[in-house]
Amino acid sequence: MTQWPDKEGQKTIYNNVSGDASPDRYYFGMVILSCTVATYGLLSNSTAVVIGAMLIAPLMGPILGGALAVATNSNPLLKMSAKAEALGAVTAVVLAALLTLVLPSAELTPEVLARTTPTILDLVVALASGAAGTYAMCVKPQGATLPGVAIATALMPPLCVVGIGLAKQNFSVVSGAFLLFLANMIAINVAAIAMFELAGFSRDSCHDGTCKTGDAKKTTYRMLYPVVLLIVISIPLAFIMYKTYSHANIEKVIKTSLIESLEAIAPHSTLISTDYREQDNRYQVDAAFRTTKIIMPENIRQMENLLELRLGKPVGVSADVVLVQKVNDKTNIDTFQALLPKVKEKEIVEVVRSSTPEEVIDSVLQEKLALLPNSKLEDYTLEYRKGEGTYKVTVKISSASPVDDKLSKTIQNILEERLKRRVEVNIESKAIQNNPAAPQKSNGSLLYEEPK
Known part of the structure; x- marks a missing residue:
């Protein structure tokens, strides 16, 4: 004791x-x-x-x-x-x-x-x-x-x-x-x-x-002040801790997604560094790769597509690419031999976004559903409410697994960023098996008003 x-x-x-x-x-x-x-x-x-x-x-x-x-x-x-x-x-x-x-x-x-x-x-x-x-x-x-x-x-x-x-x-x-x-x-x-x-x-x-x-009562009363201060000081500390862990989680998702994309695009590649910032409801990711393959704009778009699905917001990726040669006594992977003779101005490709709402919507839906296993876009309808300046998109898909709300919110965020309009997204999912159950519905939510 x-x-x-x-x-x-x-x-x-x-x-x-x-x-x-x-x-x-x-x-x-x-x-x-x-x-x-x-x-x-x-x-x-x-x-x-x-x-x-x-x-x-x-x-x-x-x-x-x-x-x-x-x-x-x-x-x-x-x-x-x-x-x-x-x-x-x-x-x-x-x-x-x-x-x-x-x-x-x-x-x-x-x-x-x-x-x-x-x-x-x-x-x-x-x-x-x-x-x-x-x-x-x-x-x-x-x-x-x-x-x-x-x-x-x-x-x-x-x-x-x-x-x-x-x-x-x-x-x-x-x-x-x-x-x-x-x-x-x-x-x-x-x-x-x-x-x-x-x-x-x-x-x-x-x-x-x-x-x-x-005087025990007087002591107890005076002890109340530091305890109250302790509770008050805990509030900003808890908020900072939440932001720190949230930032770390987003960084982890970005690194994991970029590594997976690089592995699919160029197996002999290494992610050197990543950094990101969030502004205007959009993530901008700056990355550096070491690879034996030339990274093209369509490869960057693949990375953006996967990140958008996992983060639920529009993502832009800008990469610094370091080309390397991998060689041993049996093989020689030399990117420079393929690159140097073909350096022409016309190889600089600008990624052009689709110009009509239908093309934009179709492109986004195809990209996102391509990342979901056993899912297929059956059809979609587009309605424009002129008085509200809002696009209402109803998507019909067939899928082997249930579709959660995160997919509809992700698609909604991407479409709002591309179309510069408010967008409502409803997803009707039908099971691929012969299931008489009613289609599932997932409603997106409005995130920001149309820019003036």
Whole structure:
């Protein structure tokens, strides 16, 4: 069973925490030194130097002081801790900005960028680290746990990144790093308050070296504020985490689809890199291939077709192609021999889109259904509602498997992008087997209005 500190132990812990939370010369000296080490460690992309700065940074002291002040209802300690943390944070940000301006050629390194996209996981890490540090302080005050907590939660590096972002006038970096610092600080504070509460500090409050019975109701009321802050800070962190995982999932789909397309078009090919951006309800993918085959516009269209089916939106692919020769003692795959004698201006092909709505619709339907196994386009009807500026397309297909709503939405998005009109798509699917069941219907939804 956990042996929590007695009154004498609580008095010792209170005095130690109060000393670490004091904004004296030693405190500011360590802030300046640790900030200098952290800033240049971040700008030089040195993980070891950044870890060293975490170990000597004194910012953990005022946070634990504030937590103990809440648990013990000590207003003097709370004011002193808040003053120390605020002044220390401002000092670190200003100093980091000045140090960055001294090196105008400094770039935003991976160590800097890694602290600009905090997620809910950072909050969980800070909660666990704060609880571990406070627990160790109460149970084994002479233990060496706090340095590990300082490394896990990283209070000084995010503040330095805020200063670096200000110097570079990059406010997305500033906001992301400051959010990480706030999340770490609030989470450590909440975890420490909870551990001090379990250790009995709220029952036997200590002030200025003396302990007395505390007011439990008042402590509970004051604990409500950091918990509310924790919930509030969790909202943007959860949103950032969702965006991060969504971006990673889209990247995975793009890479997988391009690799599959390359394997079908040119088996001896390699996908070097990919990047994408989303604008105007459309994905633009930039890729680089290493291949033994000349990639033609129709091959790019094959890739776009597969990506459109999987992403559900119009996709444009632009590729940088590196031609290579593959040779061994038995075979020689040399693209250059076939390419160089035939370089003519007429080989530059421009992909021309169909001009009439019927041709556009037929082309899109044929492309998308070609990717579905055992599916066939039976017929389609086209109706144009002049007053609404809307095309209504009813598609009849036969398929061996059910058709989900994603197909109709994908076709609708592609048609709206090609026709520059609002489009409604209804798909009636009939099973290839002799099935008397009624046809399935899948209705598309309107995504954007006709451009003016």
